[in-house]
Amino acid sequence: MSAYQALVDIVGSDRVSEDLVERYLYSRDSGAQPAGQADYVVLPKTVEEVQQVLRLANSRNIPVTPLGGGLSLSGLVVPRRGGIVLDMKRMDRILEVDEMNRYALIEAGVSQGALREYLKQHHPRFQHSTPEAPPTATVTGNALIQGHGHISPRYGVNSDMIGGMEVVLPTGEITRIGSCSLDEKWFTKGPMPDLAGLFVGWYGTTGVATKLSLKIFPKPAFREVMAFQTDAVDLLPEAISEVMYLDMAEDFFLIMQEKPDWMNHAFLVVIVSGHFKEEIELKKSAYKNLFKNFHGGQPIGFVRDLHPALEKRFLDVPPLAALAADFREGGGFQYTGAILSVDQVPAAWHRGIEIAHQYDMICSYVHQVLQGNSVMFGFNYSFNRGDEKDIERARMALEDSNRVTLELGGMIWKGERPAQQMVLEKMDPNTAGLIKRVKALLDPNGIMNPGNWEVP
Amino acid sequence: MQYEEILHRCFRCGFCKLPSDYSDINCPAYLRYRFESFSPGGRMWLIRAWLDGNIQADARFQEVLFSCATCNNCVEHCIFPKFKDQLLNAFIAAKAALVDEGRLPPQVRDYLTRLLEHGNPYKMPRKKRGNWASELGIESYAGQEYLFYVGDVGSFDESGARIARSVANVFRKLGLSFGILGEKEGSDGNEARALGETELFKHLAERNIDVFKQLGVEKVVTLSPHGYNALKNDYPELGGEFQVFHYTQLLVERLPAIELPDSPDFAFPRKATFHDPCYLGRHNQDYESARQVLDLLPGIERVEMKRSGADALCCGGGGGNFFTDLVSSGAETAAKVRVREAADTLGADMLGADKGAGFLVTACPVCTLMLEDAVKSQNLDGRIQVREISELVAEQLF
Ligand SMILES: Cc1cc2nc3c(=O)[nH]c(=O)nc-3n(C[C@H](O)[C@H](O)[C@H](O)COP(=O)(O)OP(=O)(O)OC[C@H]3O[C@@H](n4cnc5c(N)ncnc54)[C@H](O)[C@@H]3O)c2cc1C
Ligand code: SF4
Ligand code: SF4
Numbered sequence: 001m002s003a004y005q006a007l008v009d010i011v012g013s014d015r016v017s018e019d020l021v022e023r024y025l026y027s028r029d030s031g032a033q034p035a036g037q038a039d040y041v042v043l044p045k046t047v048e049e050v051q052q053v054l055r056l057a058n059s060r061n062i063p064v065t066p067l068g069g070g071l072s073l074s075g076l077v078v079p080r081r082g083g084i085v086l087d088m089k090r091m092d093r094i095l096e097v098d099e100m101n102r103y104a105l106i107e108a109g110v111s112q113g114a115l116r117e118y119l120k121q122h123h124p125r126f127q128h129s130t131p132e133a134p135p136t137a138t139v140t141g142n143a144l145i146q147g148h149g150h151i152s153p154r155y156g157v158n159s160d161m162i163g164g165m166e167v168v169l170p171t172g173e174i175t176r177i178g179s180c181s182l183d184e185k186w187f188t189k190g191p192m193p194d195l196a197g198l199f200v201g202w203y204g205t206t207g208v209a210t211k212l213s214l215k216i217f218p219k220p221a222f223r224e225v226m227a228f229q230t231d232a233v234d235l236l237p238e239a240i241s242e243v244m245y246l247d248m249a250e251d252f253f254l255i256m257q258e259k260p261d262w263m264n265h266a267f268l269v270v271i272v273s274g275h276f277k278e279e280i281e282l283k284k285s286a287y288k289n290l291f292k293n294f295h296g297g298q299p300i301g302f303v304r305d306l307h308p309a310l311e312k313r314f315l316d317v318p319p320l321a322a323l324a325a326d327f328r329e330g331g332g333f334q335y336t337g338a339i340l341s342v343d344q345v346p347a348a349w350h351r352g353i354e355i356a357h358q359y360d361m362i363c364s365y366v367h368q369v370l371q372g373n374s375v376m377f378g379f380n381y382s383f384n385r386g387d388e389k390d391i392e393r394a395r396m397a398l399e400d401s402n403r404v405t406l407e408l409g410g411m412i413w414k415g416e417r418p419a420q421q422m423v424l425e426k427m428d429p430n431t432a433g434l435i436k437r438v439k440a441l442l443d444p445n446g447i448m449n450p451g452n453w454e455v456p
Numbered sequence: 457m458q459y460e461e462i463l464h465r466c467f468r469c470g471f472c473k474l475p476s477d478y479s480d481i482n483c484p485a486y487l488r489y490r491f492e493s494f495s496p497g498g499r500m501w502l503i504r505a506w507l508d509g510n511i512q513a514d515a516r517f518q519e520v521l522f523s524c525a526t527c528n529n530c531v532e533h534c535i536f537p538k539f540k541d542q543l544l545n546a547f548i549a550a551k552a553a554l555v556d557e558g559r560l561p562p563q564v565r566d567y568l569t570r571l572l573e574h575g576n577p578y579k580m581p582r583k584k585r586g587n588w589a590s591e592l593g594i595e596s597y598a599g600q601e602y603l604f605y606v607g608d609v610g611s612f613d614e615s616g617a618r619i620a621r622s623v624a625n626v627f628r629k630l631g632l633s634f635g636i637l638g639e640k641e642g643s644d645g646n647e648a649r650a651l652g653e654t655e656l657f658k659h660l661a662e663r664n665i666d667v668f669k670q671l672g673v674e675k676v677v678t679l680s681p682h683g684y685n686a687l688k689n690d691y692p693e694l695g696g697e698f699q700v701f702h703y704t705q706l707l708v709e710r711l712p713a714i715e716l717p718d719s720p721d722f723a724f725p726r727k728a729t730f731h732d733p734c735y736l737g738r739h740n741q742d743y744e745s746a747r748q749v750l751d752l753l754p755g756i757e758r759v760e761m762k763r764s765g766a767d768a769l770c771c772g773g774g775g776g777n778f779f780t781d782l783v784s785s786g787a788e789t790a791a792k793v794r795v796r797e798a799a800d801t802l803g804a805d806m807l808g809a810d811k812g813a814g815f816l817v818t819a820c821p822v823c824t825l826m827l828e829d830a831v832k833s834q835n836l837d838g839r840i841q842v843r844e845i846s847e848l849v850a851e852q853l854f
Pocket of ligand 3: 472473482483484485486495496499523524525526527528529530531544
């Protein structure tokens with residue numbers, strides 16, 4: 001029986017395609033990486049269907065690429081060696097929200113937008129950590145790539161918020177991780193060996209997550225934005241460190257844009273929130289005082305009349321960050337997510353501007369501070385999808401940014417395959433060897449998203 | 457192809473397939489198929505791929521293009537102001553290019569052929585166009601204030617004709633001066649245009665325009681939002697400048713002057729929720745007329761579905777899909793999701809079967825029929841009743 005027919009037997013003809021139209025579309029993503037080749041697209045609806053698809057693929061050595069919203073941008077969902085793209089968005093049920101024990105249990109295809117709105121409607125006192133990504137991104141895809149959201153500066157990156165998982169191994173076993181492996185309870189992923197770590201950060205190379213339990217957090221009634229402005233880039237590490245030390249920010253990010261001129265400064269954007277108005281006022285005055293006294297009060301100033309459009313952009317969850325894709329009137333955007341130690345921010349800041357200029361681009365930054373240990377430093381590149389040369393320029397800029405990231409002792413978040421290779425080359429060989437052994441153990445035939453985390 | 461220059465600007469971020477609160481899928485074609493290829497962004501990329509010669513206009517590509525229900529949700533919700541307004545135009549232009557090449561899904565070809573050969577998709581002879589009104593004795597148009605333009609569904613579909621009659625009866629009760637064209641009426645061509653059959657659309661439109669002009673028509677009131685859209689927005693380019701109204705717009709003006717009974721037929725209040733027809737709402741920004749009419753009716757308590765106004769989920773019947781069935785077949789369709797949403801909205805305060813079901817109200821014969829079918833297929837008959845708003849008004853007036 002042909003692979004196509006076998007897939008039809010599993011999910012039905014409405015949810016599998018080998019048509020050129022789908023093969024074309026599912027062979028590429030919205031970033032700057034080259035296209036791959038999808039042979040089949042499958043839309044599973046149940047964990048059993050995922051299981052059967054993986055068993056089939058494993059028995060026939062057919063590559064499988066899991067796909068969520070496809071918005072990680074770095075070609076992680078682009079099938080490099082053919083095979084099946086498993087579009088998980090058909091598994092879109094929100095199964096349970098437990099306010100008392102503070103988690104939401106969802107299927108893997110639930111989108112950021114759907115979960116956010118569901119909580120707003122039915123559990124208005126709670127929220128989940130929402131990335132700036134378009135709302136079509138999946139909650140699971142984001143957690144699996146160690147993404148970060150609008151409350152990450154306070155509560156940690158989104159993968160830290162996983163409370164349990166159901167995964168299908170490449171060999172077809174349905175496996176549960178956390179309290180749900182003992183009972184129908186999804187409130188914690190430990191204490192037990194941290195098996196979730198076998199699937200987080202692996203870009204779908206070790207299995208397919210089908211259910212995820214995610215922590216939910218209080219949603220304070222009041223939220224306000226404060227912006228501070230500076231040109232003293234070298235003082236940023238100290239400023240970041242002090243803001244985080246005060247420990248009162250819900251969200252904290254840095255932005256800069258070379259154009260228009262008034263945006264050509266470093267802006268420190270601090271979101272404060274609280275259950276009480278007084279609490280907000282206290283936090284606001286604490287941050288104002290912090291910078292009033294910082295190096296004599298000169299270098300970092302409070303922005304008094306923040307433009308309402310900017311205020312909205314900063315407070316919106318998620319904001320319309322995707323607008324960057326039309327900066328060059330060409331529907332293209334990708335960024336190197338450099339995870340840098342705080343002290344390296346100035347060096348990266350200067351290098352990023354140089355790279356942008358080298359490739360004829362206007363520099364534009366959004367960096368999120370992650371709990372004071374690190375910064376997700378975004379080297380952002382918009383490009384014109386209609387112009388091959390422009391795409392190539394973006395690729396080269398990304399490559400340079402990746403190199404700079406590693407030179408500065410940083411790590412590359414959700415890096416494209418060449419970036420992963422750079423990381424692996426620099427990595428301690430024993431660490432890289434461990435990655436290889438874990439992969440071989442879980443995926444003996446190497447069917448899962450091949451080309452990623454591929455240790456030579 | 458026209459609008460080709462915007463295709464590469466799509467980022468495939470997907471805002472276009474959602475309502476403004478991002479809660480659910482609001483593109484009926486994507487909802488039905490769930491392959492990215494059927495989403496607005498997918499269409500943008502695929503049309504570009506086709507123009508670049510990377511894919512062919514095979515049957516699947518045709519299915520992708522012609523399953524667009526022209527609901528305008530993507531235009532409403534794409535976040536890129538510099539090109540969003542042209543999205544649907546680009547999709548229609550691509551269909552037009554396929555029509556030129558003669559590459560069409562069989563259902564679409566069949567629909568267009570019937571329209572071309574018979575002047576309507578029901579294969580009915582022109583002289584039967586006025587049959588819906590034969591027992592009402594409605595005057596032919598001869599200089600009355602309004603021409604009542606009924607269109608294909610109102611003329612030939614049994615339920616459509618029922619709705620046309622109820623609108624005509626209400627007009628009479630309101631003392632509106634109006635006449636109909638009967639066999640002189642032709643198809644408005646809205647669906648032909650939406651399907652990219654530009655020449656056929658022009659032919660149909662010009663024919664109507666000629667007739668209207670010969671009769672000295674100045675004001676036209678339409679039964680269907682589809683006809684309203686074509687006459688209001690597309691006829692002027694072809695020289696057809698008339699004052700065009702949807703019938704709900706006249707009801708809002710005239711109903712307050714009429715004394716409605718204090719207590720309606722049904723001796724208890726009924727919940728009613730309004731489903732915005734895309735060609736009244738998103739295409740023509742009239743979200744209020746029908747709601748105001750509902751609010752005038754005694755015994756009706758209006759409640760809103762979560763997706764309403766510019767966020768309304770299309771019934772899936774636009775863009776010719778009412779006739780071609782591309783989007784309305786299958787396990788999960790927009791109409792089925794929509795009636796479940798209505799049932800949830802109305803059901804929250806259900807009055808109990810003995811007291812009657814809530815009303816899912818709309819102001820379009822296509823929506824009415826699509827939703828009625830979906831109610832049946834979802835076994836929701838006991839909980840909700842689909843009502844064209846003119847029928848609710850008529851119930852109160854007669
Ligand atoms: C404008 C913009 C702004 C962004 N801002 C942020 C931000 O603030 N924070 C942030 O964290 N990210 C951000 N992102 C990056 C990215 O979009 C998000 O992290 C997003 O949540 C990824 O989810 P996805 O569903 O799109 O994942 P995908 O891209 O579909 O998948 C990511 C990876 O996970 C794998 N995968 C997906 N689902 C499964 C599954 N069920 N089982 C196993 N493997 C799976 C895929 O194979 C792939 O390797 C942004 C992106 C854009 C375009
Ligand atoms: S049409 Fe607009 S909203 Fe939709 S994917 Fe393309 S750019 Fe995004
Ligand atoms: S007009 Fe409606 S059906 Fe067509 S692509 Fe846009 S959202 Fe989908």
